[in-house]
Amino acid sequence: MDxxxxxxxxAVGTRGRDVLVEIPQEELIAKWEEFxxxxxxxxxxxxxxxxxxxxxSLDVPFDELNRFDTDMAIFLLRHPLNALTAxxxxxxxxxxxxxxxxxxxxxxxxxxxxxxxQIRDLRAKHLGQYIAVEGLVRKSTLSGKERAFxx
Numbered sequence: 135m136d137x138x139x140x141x142x143x144x145a146v147g148t149r150g151r152d153v154l155v156e157i158p159q160e161e162l163i164a165k166w167e168e169f170x171x172x173x174x175x176x177x178x179x180x181x182x183x184x185x186x187x188x189x190x191s192l193d194v195p196f197d198e199l200n201r202f203d204t205d206m207a208i209f210l211l212r213h214p215l216n217a218l219t220a221x222x223x224x225x226x227x228x229x230x231x232x233x234x235x236x237x238x239x240x241x242x243x244x245x246x247x248x249x250x251x252q253i254r255d256l257r258a259k260h261l262g263q264y265i266a267v268e269g270l271v272r273k274s275t276l277s278g279k280e281r282a283f284x285x
Contacts, residue, residue, distance in 0.1 A: 162206075163223050163224050169203070171228075172202065175194070176228060179225055183236055190237065191240070197244060199242070210242065212264075214263065242264070245266045251268065253268070
């Protein structure tokens, strides 16, 4: 069952899950812009843009986003592709004029403990969700081509 509100957002009924409001993309971009401005990320965005292409990512701690807007943080966990795409578009809109074509990425760090999954516990239910995978690399092999590139 879908319910459309007057602002264009939809509340979607899901089987046995909480009702989650889907945020329209333009509204999500505006929320990211507001977050970046209020949390003081504009100087960091400019710094990353100045160091492009050596540095391409803006790191944002999850708890800062959660303090700013809990609904947006939950939306990120459940719909990471939509949320991260909107965040990267907001970054592009905030870079200085003449540098709009830069491909800067948004990285969310420090997910809540319940979103950290051991590799052995990874299941189909995690598809499409934003999670952190924990594990230990026991062996890594590189071909001659990669070895030459790495060092």
